[in-house]
Structure formats: structure tokens, C-alpha cells
Amino acid sequence: MASHSSPIIHFDHATFGFPGVIALEDISIEIQSGEFIGVIGPNGSGKTTLCRAVLGLMPPLKGHLRIFDCACDELRCHHKAMIGYLPQKGVVDRNFPVTVLETVTMGRYGALGLFKRPGRKDREIAMESLSHVGMDMHKDTALGYLSGGQQQRVFIARALAQQPQVLLLDEPTTGLDITTQHNVVELVQHLHEELGLTILLITHDINMIRSRVDRLVLLKTRLYAAGPPADVLKPDILSQVYGKDLVITDKDLVIVEDYHHHH
Numbered sequence: 499m500a501s502h503s504s505p506i507i508h509f510d511h512a513t514f515g516f517p518g519v520i521a522l523e524d525i526s527i528e529i530q531s532g533e534f535i536g537v538i539g540p541n542g543s544g545k546t547t548l549c550r551a552v553l554g555l556m557p558p559l560k561g562h563l564r565i566f567d568c569a570c571d572e573l574r575c576h577h578k579a580m581i582g583y584l585p586q587k588g589v590v591d592r593n594f595p596v597t598v599l600e601t602v603t604m605g606r607y608g609a610l611g612l613f614k615r616p617g618r619k620d621r622e623i624a625m626e627s628l629s630h631v632g633m634d635m636h637k638d639t640a641l642g643y644l645s646g647g648q649q650q651r652v653f654i655a656r657a658l659a660q661q662p663q664v665l666l667l668d669e670p671t672t673g674l675d676i677t678t679q680h681n682v683v684e685l686v687q688h689l690h691e692e693l694g695l696t697i698l699l700i701t702h703d704i705n706m707i708r709s710r711v712d713r714l715v716l717l718k719t720r721l722y723a724a725g726p727p728a729d730v731l732k733p734d735i736l737s738q739v740y741g742k743d744l745v746i747t748d749k750d751l752v753i754v755e756d757y758h759h760h761h
């Protein structure tokens with residue numbers, strides 16, 4: 499069972515942006531160790547920016563962000579290594595000529611430090627990560643030969659090979675068929691339960707995660723809501739953020755149109 503005692507990520511009236519753009523404004527939230535958080539919001543609402551902030555890549559323009567016990571822009575290297583990251587699709591060249599095991603072993607480089615080559619222990623950790631995602635039998639397959647869902651599992655294994663405490667997943671299901679989306683979300687839930695990882699899962703698939711996460715965070719530059727799914731998924735709150743794109747069926751399923759096909 500996850501422990502909910504110590505805050506591991508603490509945004510305190512934090513604002514983030516790029517020259518001429520405020521991407522996230524006045525964000526205040528505490529995330530506890532072991533929580534499973536779903537991050538939702540329309541395109542351009544600041545979800546990826548939230549990830550980059552947690553990785554210590556974007557110090558706040560205003561306010562504060564603490565991760566573990568460090569200010570985010572002072573994250574010491576052993577703290578950085580405790581955050582596993584699955585970037586939004588399109589960042590990684592999927593035709594790169596490497597095998598599955600080589601890809602996952604790359605997750606060890608942060609822990610190894612400069613010039614050190616991965617050894618037996620690192621390959622063991624990589625293999626263990628592969629078995630966590632059910633891909634150990636594909637260890638010698640070329641990455642480009644795998645399906646989208648299988649590749650996604652391998653990239654999750656690479657993040658796990660870091661042996662992180664926090665796992666950030668930026669739209670891991672985008673571009674996958676519906677069954678594979680389910681499998682990937684189930685895998686993430688499994689990792690949360692089995693490994694006790696603190697998870698931030700960014701997705702547009704609200705229906706897929708609403709019954710699994712501890713809390714939902716609803717963004718549109720500002721933090722519109724953060725709490726148990728039942729408290730966040732209310733028509734009046736959602737329509738403020740999604741406007742006319744919000745559809746609620748008679749089964750009370752929230753369907754947000756038009757956010758799936760832009761990548």
C-alpha cells in the first residue's frame with residue numbers, strides 16, 4: 499500500500515513560461531509520496547511544462563517548486579536520477595538502430611556517471627525492468643520492429659531502469675489502438691501498486707484513468723482543480739476548461755473531442 503505521509507513535489511504559487519508566453523501560472527499543489535496523479539487539460543494547457551518543471555528543467559519565474567528536499571533548479575544529480583521520464587511521442591527517433599535491451603540499458607547512464615560503461619549489475623537491472631513491462635522475451639529485437647504499444651513498454655522500462663521514485667509519463671497512450679491504450683494504462687497502474695512509485699500520468703483519455711488514479715489535476719495555464727476524480731469531473735468545472743469540446747453522455751462518461759489526432 500502506498501504511503502501518503504511526506505510531500506515529494508511541492509508547487510507553491512509557481513509560474514513557468516517561455517519568452518513572451520506564460521505556460522503555467524500561480525500553481526500550488528503538494529504531491530505525496532506514492533500518489534498516482536492523472537494530469538488532464540486541453541492542448542497547450544501546460545501539461546508538458548509541468549513535467550519539465552518537475553525534472554528541474556524550468557525554474558519558476560515566480561513562486562517556488564521543491565522536489566524531494568531541493569529547489570527544482572538546484573536538483574542534485576542523485577535526485578534527478580530518482581525521476582523517470584517518458585517524453586511525449588515524437589521526441590524519440592523510433593528508427594534508431596538499437597535493440598530493446600540496449601534501449602533499456604540507456605536508462606542506467608544517469609546512475610553510472612560520465613565515462614562508465616554499464617556492467618553486469620546494470621544489465622540485470624535492465625532485464626528486471628523489461629520483465630516488469632512484460633517485454634523480457636523481446637530483449638534482442640530491434641526497437642523499430644516492435645509495435646507502438648510494445649515500444650511504449652520498452653520506453654517505460656528504460657525509465658524504470660533508472661530505479662526512480664517518481665515516474666512522469668507524458669501521453670503514453672497517444673497514437674495507440676484502444677486495446678493497447680488499456681494495456682499501457684493497466685501497466686502503469688500495476689507499476690504504481692507493485693513498485694510503490696509516485697506517478698504523474700498526463701493523458702487526454704480521462705475515461706481510461708478516472709477509476710485508477712488517486713487524484714486528477716486539471717490544467718489550463720492555471721490549476722482549475724485537483725482532487726479525487728469524482729470531485730474534479732463535474733460538468734461545471736470541466737466546461738470552464740474544455741468549453742464546447744466537452745460531451746457528457748447519459749452514462750456520465752466524459753468525452754473530450756478533437757484532442758487525439760494532432761500529433
Ligand SMILES: Nc1ncnc2c1ncn2[C@@H]1O[C@H](COP(=O)(O)OP(=O)(O)OP(=O)(O)O)[C@@H](O)[C@H]1O
Binds near residue numbers: 547
Ligand atoms: N519551447 C517552447 N517555447 C515557447 N513556448 C512554448 C514552448 N513549449 C511550450 N510552449 C508554450 O507553452 C504553453 C504550454 O505548452 P505545453 O507543451 O506545456 O502544453 P501541453 O498541455 O503539454 O499541450 P499538448 O496537449 O498539446 O501536449 C503553450 O502555449 C505552448 O505554446
Ligand SMILES: [Mg+2]
Binds near residue numbers: 545546547586668
Ligand atoms: Mg504536451
